[in-house]
Amino acid sequence: MQVGEVAQTFAATDHRGEPFDTAAFRDKRPVVIFFFPKAFTTGCTRQACAFRDSAAAFQALDAEVIGVSADPPEVLRDFAAKYNLPYRLVSDADGSLRKKFQVPRSMMGLLAGRVTYIIGRSGRLLDTYNSQLSWTQHVTVARAALEAESKAPAGAQATTSA
Template structure:
């Protein structure tokens, strides 16, 4: 259900059930109670900022794995474009096509730059399924990774 309210820290994150760029099922509900999830929405594959952001997640993928975190990138690109993007840049995580905009609506991702571009927002979801952090920045491409890692590491530290 979509309301006029925006998603906030502490709320249960919406469930994503989709196929990734390789046709593999992605279901964030199965992660609840077991592992954190990072969902990063990016405007368009192969553009400068999106490539830098995706490669920053790739370069930090081992750190996310050590935190047992699942990483999911979401854009409006078609699955075949996302497949080419993942192949060209060696992206080891799920990329999900949101060509109909339903996931952006579900996550209430705002448009940016005078409403001309789709937003670049990262949602960090804890083991409980609740949102730990939200980072919204069109231009701070690599900071999305830093925010996600810090939020997950902080939750892990609090659990011990």
């Protein structure tokens, strides 16, 4: 997916057992989807907690935040409970969402990629950020892209570049 293209949508059940469809957010609110390798690991915990710590900022931007990993739903429930994560977590045990979003593997193909997709209210991709080690930078890039979109004139497409 390239910046400016209409982003993929998907239907899923979150860690609380609640079904949702990202297509329902189109033309209503922006969406931040962050893919992370594995719950309870150092980098993933720091990344998830950084999104948690910025929840008020994302709420002020009316953004829906969704975390995706290959962990099973029960692990994601425990992860969300332990770290008080206020957003949806989705299990992608079969890798279909990673494939749909073209999330590359990293570290010589050994690790599932850590990529964040920032989707504007219109459903178009505003920006992406791909970094296995800059865990909290995913939040910074997502907020900057959404803030730029919120300040852009109607019909204009605001993008940032990481």
